[in-house]
Amino acid sequence: MILEHALLSVKPGQEDAFEAAFRQATSIIAGMPGFGRLTLSRCLERSGTYLLLVEWDRLEDHTVGFRGSAEYQRWRDLLHHFYEPFPRVEHYDEVLHA
Incomplete structure (x- = not known):
C-alpha cells in the first residue's frame, strides 16, 4: 500500500465551496483501479488548510493510472482552482504500524 499525502491550502473564503466540490470529486477517485480509501481533514490551527491522505495499491495507480485518465481532468476542473x-503531493511506503 502506498500513501499519498497532500497539504491543501484553499483560498480564503472558499472553504465551504471546496468541501462541497470535494464531496462531488470523491466518487471520481473512488472508482479508479488501485484506489483504497481517502480521508480529507480540516486543520484546526490554520484556517483553509486541509490534509488529504489517499491509499493506493501501487504508486503507478496514482501517478500513471489516475493522473493519466479522463476522470483526472474532471477532478482537476472541480478542485484545482481552489x-x-x-x-505538493508526496507518496509514502509504510515502515511501521502500531
Missing part, C-alpha cells in the same frame, strides 16, 4: 499555492 488551491493557493498549488499543493
Whole structure:
C-alpha cells in the first residue's frame, strides 16, 4: 500500500465551496483501479488548510493510472482552482504500524 499525502491550502473564503466540490470529486477517485480509501481533514490551527491522505495499491495507480485518465481532468476542473499555492503531493511506503 502506498500513501499519498497532500497539504491543501484553499483560498480564503472558499472553504465551504471546496468541501462541497470535494464531496462531488470523491466518487471520481473512488472508482479508479488501485484506489483504497481517502480521508480529507480540516486543520484546526490554520484556517483553509486541509490534509488529504489517499491509499493506493501501487504508486503507478496514482501517478500513471489516475493522473493519466479522463476522470483526472474532471477532478482537476472541480478542485484545482481552489488551491493557493498549488499543493505538493508526496507518496509514502509504510515502515511501521502500531
